[in-house]
Amino acid sequence: MPKLTIDGQEIEVEAGITVLQACERAGVEIPRFCYHERLSIAGNCRMCLVEQEKAPKPIASCAMPVMEGMVIKTDTPLVKKARRGVMEFLLVNHPLDCPICDQGGECDLQDQAMAYGMDHGRYHENKRAVRDKYMGPLVKTIMTRCIHCTRCVRFATEVAGVEELGALGRGEHMEITTYLEKALASEVSANVIDLCPVGALTSRPYAFNARPWELRKTESVDVMDAVGAAIRVDTRGREVMRVLPRLNEDVNEEWISDKSRYACDGLKRQRLDRPYIRKDGKLVPASWGEALGAVAAKLKGTAPAKIAARVGDLADAESIFALKGLMASLGATNLECRQDGAHLPSASRGDYLFNTTIAGIEKADLCLIVGANPRWEAALVNTRLRKRYMMGGFKVAAIGPKLDLTYPVEMLGDGPSTLAAIADGSHPFAEKLKSAKVPMLILGMGALSRPDGAAVYALARKLGDACARDGWNGFNVLHTAASRVAALDLGFVPATQNPEAPEVVYLLGADELDLAKFGKAFVIYQGHHGDRGAHRADVILPGAAYTEKNGIYVNLEGRVQLGRLASTPPGEAREDWKIVRALSDALGKPLPFNTLEALRQKLVQAHPVFAPIGQVTPVASMPWSGSASAPSGGAFAYPIQNFYMTDPISRASATMAECTEAFVTGTAPMDANRGTGTHG
Amino acid sequence: MSAPRKTFAFTPENLAEAKKIIAKYPAGRQASAVMPLLAIAQKQNDNLLTQAELEYVADMLGMAPIRVHEVASFYTMYNLKPAGKVQVQVCTTTPCWLRGSDQVVEACEKALGIHCGEVTADGKIGLIEVECLGACVNAPMLQIGDDYYEDLDAESARKLMEALKAGGVLKPGPQNGRKTSEPLGGATTLTSFPAEKA
Numbered sequence: 001m002p003k004l005t006i007d008g009q010e011i012e013v014e015a016g017i018t019v020l021q022a023c024e025r026a027g028v029e030i031p032r033f034c035y036h037e038r039l040s041i042a043g044n045c046r047m048c049l050v051e052q053e054k055a056p057k058p059i060a061s062c063a064m065p066v067m068e069g070m071v072i073k074t075d076t077p078l079v080k081k082a083r084r085g086v087m088e089f090l091l092v093n094h095p096l097d098c099p100i101c102d103q104g105g106e107c108d109l110q111d112q113a114m115a116y117g118m119d120h121g122r123y124h125e126n127k128r129a130v131r132d133k134y135m136g137p138l139v140k141t142i143m144t145r146c147i148h149c150t151r152c153v154r155f156a157t158e159v160a161g162v163e164e165l166g167a168l169g170r171g172e173h174m175e176i177t178t179y180l181e182k183a184l185a186s187e188v189s190a191n192v193i194d195l196c197p198v199g200a201l202t203s204r205p206y207a208f209n210a211r212p213w214e215l216r217k218t219e220s221v222d223v224m225d226a227v228g229a230a231i232r233v234d235t236r237g238r239e240v241m242r243v244l245p246r247l248n249e250d251v252n253e254e255w256i257s258d259k260s261r262y263a264c265d266g267l268k269r270q271r272l273d274r275p276y277i278r279k280d281g282k283l284v285p286a287s288w289g290e291a292l293g294a295v296a297a298k299l300k301g302t303a304p305a306k307i308a309a310r311v312g313d314l315a316d317a318e319s320i321f322a323l324k325g326l327m328a329s330l331g332a333t334n335l336e337c338r339q340d341g342a343h344l345p346s347a348s349r350g351d352y353l354f355n356t357t358i359a360g361i362e363k364a365d366l367c368l369i370v371g372a373n374p375r376w377e378a379a380l381v382n383t384r385l386r387k388r389y390m391m392g393g394f395k396v397a398a399i400g401p402k403l404d405l406t407y408p409v410e411m412l413g414d415g416p417s418t419l420a421a422i423a424d425g426s427h428p429f430a431e432k433l434k435s436a437k438v439p440m441l442i443l444g445m446g447a448l449s450r451p452d453g454a455a456v457y458a459l460a461r462k463l464g465d466a467c468a469r470d471g472w473n474g475f476n477v478l479h480t481a482a483s484r485v486a487a488l489d490l491g492f493v494p495a496t497q498n499p500e501a502p503e504v505v506y507l508l509g510a511d512e513l514d515l516a517k518f519g520k521a522f523v524i525y526q527g528h529h530g531d532r533g534a535h536r537a538d539v540i541l542p543g544a545a546y547t548e549k550n551g552i553y554v555n556l557e558g559r560v561q562l563g564r565l566a567s568t569p570p571g572e573a574r575e576d577w578k579i580v581r582a583l584s585d586a587l588g589k590p591l592p593f594n595t596l597e598a599l600r601q602k603l604v605q606a607h608p609v610f611a612p613i614g615q616v617t618p619v620a621s622m623p624w625s626g627s628a629s630a631p632s633g634g635a636f637a638y639p640i641q642n643f644y645m646t647d648p649i650s651r652a653s654a655t656m657a658e659c660t661e662a663f664v665t666g667t668a669p670m671d672a673n674r675g676t677g678t679h680g
Numbered sequence: 681m682s683a684p685r686k687t688f689a690f691t692p693e694n695l696a697e698a699k700k701i702i703a704k705y706p707a708g709r710q711a712s713a714v715m716p717l718l719a720i721a722q723k724q725n726d727n728l729l730t731q732a733e734l735e736y737v738a739d740m741l742g743m744a745p746i747r748v749h750e751v752a753s754f755y756t757m758y759n760l761k762p763a764g765k766v767q768v769q770v771c772t773t774t775p776c777w778l779r780g781s782d783q784v785v786e787a788c789e790k791a792l793g794i795h796c797g798e799v800t801a802d803g804k805i806g807l808i809e810v811e812c813l814g815a816c817v818n819a820p821m822l823q824i825g826d827d828y829y830e831d832l833d834a835e836s837a838r839k840l841m842e843a844l845k846a847g848g849v850l851k852p853g854p855q856n857g858r859k860t861s862e863p864l865g866g867a868t869t870l871t872s873f874p875a876e877k878a
Contacts, residue, residue, distance in 0.1 A: 163744030168753040179746040180731070 103199030136183025161406025218566035226479035228555025266653030273571025304331035308502035312509030313481035316551025319576035337487030343453030350619035371636035372444020416631035458628035468621035529648035542573035764806020791841035827852035
């Protein structure tokens with residue numbers, strides 16, 4: 001462990017880190033633009049210059065490894081002068097259009113120019129102008145502002161795995177662009193906006209919408225997929241202006257998917273803001289009293305066996321728990337949270353969790369993906385798989401239709417027959433799985449949401465058990481719905497086999513169901529968007545979207561996380577658990593809680609797994625004892641056909657519609673309206 | 681880069697040459713061969729690299745096209761815009777300039793009917809100014825293709841251009857009768873061997 005002196009302070013750090021990192025550990029701030037701890041080191045902005053004793057000139061601390069006995073000084077006149085000089089050069093061609101720049105107020109260049117720059121410039125020559133580039137519907141470019149740190153290029157190449165960004169030309173003529181100016185085809189592309197230390201890459205949907213100091217920031221959790229990425233919701237008044245990632249090393253590091261970031265404009269459209277009752281085939285507005293009365297009357301007049309309840313993909317644990325309590329008080333047992341019909345057992349937690357955990361992927365050395373496209377089903381799990389691949393010594397194989405996951409994948413076959421061959425040892429991959437030190441298996445909904453899903457599960461589970469090592473559970477289920485794990489934890493599954501055809505169906509935000517199968521049943525829809533469920537509904541109870549309520553979500557690892565209220569629901573819409581509580585009053589069977597705190601207490605009492613917030617309780621590998629029949633179906637089909645539209649919120653989002661046109665259907669026109677940002 | 685999409689492939693001889701170059705680098709490091717391969721491609725494609733050539737080389741070396749484009753755009757000797765099938769490069773750096781490269785440039789421009797940085801209407805000949813080509817001892821000079829034409833003046837430059845336009849045979853080297861870099865009119869020192877002197 002090398003010892004070095006930083007500003008007179010002795011510090012011992014691990015070998016192999018850089019001087020900049022050592023300075024950070026010593027509590028000394030070093031300005032930087034190109035350096036980013038999750039990207040490779042470029043060393044091209046020169047902002048991190050420090051003085052090293054016995055070195056003839058200032059050193060770039062981001063690229064200098066620590067060595068024994070180094071004496072580093074960061075507060076000398078030499079360092080001050082060097083920083084001023086670098087800053088002066090960076091500003092030679094920077095437009096200084098901060099008043100009209102969306103980065104203003106949260107700009108590294110602005111902040112560092114204030115802290116380390118001069119109070120005036122000495123250059124009077126003309127600044128260069130660079131034509132703006134097209135990078136897709138999400139990333140707005142004003143390339144004149146670019147300082148060529150190449151963070152975006154390194155992000156696209158290393159993290160996103162789409163080698164499409166590059167720096168063309170040299171010196172004064174260097175320009176960042178995508179190859180042939182095509183949209184950046186990645187599910188995590190918008191992270192370059194956060195990485196850009198200046199206003200060259202900014203958010204297109206958010207352009208000229210708000211200033212950072214006008215926004216109220218709420219730390220919450222994402223529900224667009226089952227990953228449960230940490231997000232920050234920025235609101236102005238009632239309106240959600242933008243969603244940004246928050247640091248959570250265990251889940252999303254500091255990235256979020258484009259859907260998590262940009263589906264938020266869907267929160268403003270197609271909202272259900274008052275109760276409705278269907279009269280003569282048409283939905284007419286009603287009061288809460290009328291709507292709840294109508295629901296209560298219908299539920300009371302129906303035999304419990306003919307009542308069904310379905311939980312949607314975005315529901316919070318509290319409302320699921322409340323609904324389960326309500327259904328139990330009615331005696332109804334036809335409950336279901338697996339909207340897609342996935343044949344997932346719910347008896348033991350280890351049966352349906354991503355047991356390896358997302359951070360645990362980094363320990364694995366072999367991965368078999370069965371019927372899943374992690375790139376679309378859980379973009380940040382795929383980012384983590386790619387990170388593991390970039391570390392070296394990691395092989396990925398997959399069963400299912402051809403995949404492009406941004407890292408090499410060996411396609412073993414496309415259906416359960418290949419899985420069966422591996423399970424019985426006749427496939428050469430079985431040997432690899434056996435000899436791997438830390439193997440993992442990822443089982444997707446594409447393999448389970450089919451008639452023979454139970455048989456596929458049994459086969460995959462057998463293989464998953466073979467992935468168990470000492471203290472390592474290699475069996476993983478890749479969920480696609482944010483509510484699924486919580487609902488399975490709460491046991492929101494049918495208590496009896498082959499339930500009767502329901503006469504009354506209660507949908508808690510359930511839109512991804514085949515609604516035709518309910519025939520003429522009376523449908524109650526509780527949710528926040530006028531989507532499929534609401535169209536079919538006979539009574540609509542307007543609920544709150546994920547940014548409008550405090551709620552518990554459990555991600556695919558089984559991590560219990562808190563979503564927080566960032567703005568209030570529109571109009572007469574109410575938080576979901578309150579609606580269920582009010583309905584229980586109308587039914588004359590009040591649920592035993594009046595506040596969210598009381599509800600959560602009951603919830604944790606009944607289900608202790610909800611107690612530890614933010615942590616994963618590991619589940620040891622338990623051999624599967626279920627029976628296995630031979631699967632009968634053909635090739636797997638991936639559950640998501642369009643990454644950008646998977647739930648009521650993203651379907652209502654105009655930005656997601658643009659992304660669909662640009663990336664999925666390929667019908668978006670190139671942006672013809674391009675200038676230099678200073679073109680008038 | 682705006683050229684219409686077409687396909688490109690090395691001729692058998694160039695392919696063999698490319699393979700020889702790629703083989704110089706260890707397995708997995710083929711990308712190191714990108715610069716010589718681009719040079720071969722440019723030569724084969726009439727002194728021009730378009731999207732087709734860049735993507736062909738990228739594909740051959742297992743690189744992303746943007747990485748190859750980065751290399752090609754960084755170095756000035758890769759032509760991403762038509763530079764003429766034959767490129768006339770006139771040196772105008774100080775030694776050549778002192779020896780009258782201005783007149784050479786003017787003569788070339790006049791004879792070809794184009795300015796520096798332009799290409800003749802038939803696309804055959806391009807003319808550019810370049811920095812020092814390292815033949816200052818024979819200044820002023822210019823380069824056509826792979827050959828140097830040295831010790832020029834306005835008249836010899838004009839003749840050279842006329843011959844080039846007519847497709848005639850050009851004789852590389854000094855154009856004023858000088859032998860390589862010997863003094864004009866022959867050697868003046870070391871004309872005999874020391875042993876003969878005694």
